[in-house]
Amino acid sequence: MINVFQPSLGDEEATAVAEVFACNWLGHGPRAKAFEAEFAAHLGADAEQVLFINSCTAGLFLAAELLELGPGDDVVLPSVSFVAAANAVAATGARPVFSDCDPRTLNPTAAHIEAALTPRTKAVIVLHYGGRPGDIAAIAELCRRRDIRLIEDAACAVASTADGRACGTFGDIAVWSFDAMKILVTGDGGALWVRDPTLAARARTLAYHGLEQPSGFTARVSHRWWELNVQAFGHRVIGNDVTAAVGSVQLRRLPEFLARRRAVVDSYDRLLTGAEGIRTPPPLPRGHTSSYYFYWVQLDEAIRDQVAADLLDRDIYTTFRYPTLHRVPAYRSEGPSLPGADEAAESTLLLPLHQALREEEVRTVADELRKAVANRTSGTP
Numbered sequence: 001m002i003n004v005f006q007p008s009l010g011d012e013e014a015t016a017v018a019e020v021f022a023c024n025w026l027g028h029g030p031r032a033k034a035f036e037a038e039f040a041a042h043l044g045a046d047a048e049q050v051l052f053i054n055s056c057t058a059g060l061f062l063a064a065e066l067l068e069l070g071p072g073d074d075v076v077l078p079s080v081s082f083v084a085a086a087n088a089v090a091a092t093g094a095r096p097v098f099s100d101c102d103p104r105t106l107n108p109t110a111a112h113i114e115a116a117l118t119p120r121t122k123a124v125i126v127l128h129y130g131g132r133p134g135d136i137a138a139i140a141e142l143c144r145r146r147d148i149r150l151i152e153d154a155a156c157a158v159a160s161t162a163d164g165r166a167c168g169t170f171g172d173i174a175v176w177s178f179d180a181m182k183i184l185v186t187g188d189g190g191a192l193w194v195r196d197p198t199l200a201a202r203a204r205t206l207a208y209h210g211l212e213q214p215s216g217f218t219a220r221v222s223h224r225w226w227e228l229n230v231q232a233f234g235h236r237v238i239g240n241d242v243t244a245a246v247g248s249v250q251l252r253r254l255p256e257f258l259a260r261r262r263a264v265v266d267s268y269d270r271l272l273t274g275a276e277g278i279r280t281p282p283p284l285p286r287g288h289t290s291s292y293y294f295y296w297v298q299l300d301e302a303i304r305d306q307v308a309a310d311l312l313d314r315d316i317y318t319t320f321r322y323p324t325l326h327r328v329p330a331y332r333s334e335g336p337s338l339p340g341a342d343e344a345a346e347s348t349l350l351l352p353l354h355q356a357l358r359e360e361e362v363r364t365v366a367d368e369l370r371k372a373v374a375n376r377t378s379g380t381p
């Protein structure tokens with residue numbers, strides 16, 4: 001089977017984990033702190049603004065809480081979003097309002113976001129589809145002008161930049177995912193970046209039970225180190241030293257991963273651009289760099305699902321992200337039509353893309369895709 005996503009883990013990660021085992025401290029400790037600082041440096045951010053947490057989803061829920069979203073508030077997000085973003089909004093009692101997106105990039109433009117704003121919009125959540133930076137500078141400017149908070153779901157944009165700036169650092173809060181299928185993986189894990197230092201400190205408190213002080217014993221904050229200074233209800237969403245140790249190695253290897261992913265994307269572009277019935281992604285705007293998490297093609301809606309099934313029969317796993325939320329039962333709404341999102345959801349197919357993909361596998365995927373599209377277009381089963 002040629003996987004659609006796949007992590008790259010090896011001896012270096014195993015050694016880093018063994019070192020954590022040997023020192024007998026598995027919880028959130030020095031390695032988690034080190035990984036936070038390293039990831040912050042990678043973003044060009046201050047270490048105090050970055051938290052290593054146990055998933056990106058937890059980060060989205062924290063972000064919604066930090067912005068004090070609640071009943072009566074609207075939050076605009078593209079319908080082509082991962083469901084966790086809408087869940088994080090809905091859990092507060094606020095209302096998710098879905099925007100349309102560009103059918104080719106699957107990212108919303110500032111105009112799409114603006115069209116979805118309501119008088120009650122308190123926040124906007126945008127993702128960078130498959131690591132491709134969205135119209136983020138313009139969306140950030142729009143939010144500033146309207147005094148609306150901006151959350152960037154940079155789950156797939158671990159190394160994406162727009163005009164030299166890391167995706168995730170344009171708004172008020174951002175989240176990244178290091179889950180098992182991402183580029184930089186820690187098993188489960190994520191990062192949260194908070195622009196405002198006071199809010200970042202609050203995030204740290206909420207991420208660990210609402211506890212105001214550092215661990216009582218190690219910090220010797222009082223002679224009764226077991227006492228709890230809890231001023232707010234909190235959660236337990238911190239990362240640990242085992243996963244952080246893996247994260248540090250993966251972050252060091254990130255340039256190598258990105259170079260390989262870029263080479264795979266270049267090969268797909270070369271092999272598929274201009275092929276009958278297949279549309280490749282539009283080129284990146286000047287000044288933008290992608291993490292190349294997804295590579296997608298767009299096919300006639302009438303054959304997309306059949307082509308996916310044909311490829312699966314040939315042991316090639318393809319998929320689509322993200323099924324439109326305005327059509328998911330929990331969020332189905334009678335809102336305005338979203339033609340770009342609907343078109344994207346019916347025509348887009350993600351091809352295998354990961355750093356372990358060999359050149360002959362890329363050629364196999366491209367050949368089999370071309371064959372399947374030709375067969376289905378001509379009506380051959």
Ligand SMILES: Cc1ncc(COP(=O)(O)O)c(C=O)c1O
Nearest residue numbers: 055056057082127155177178179
């Ligand atoms: C855009 C987006 N946001 C959020 C998430 C959630 O990430 P996690 O699995 O780390 O909770 C994902 C996961 O696939 C994602 O793709």
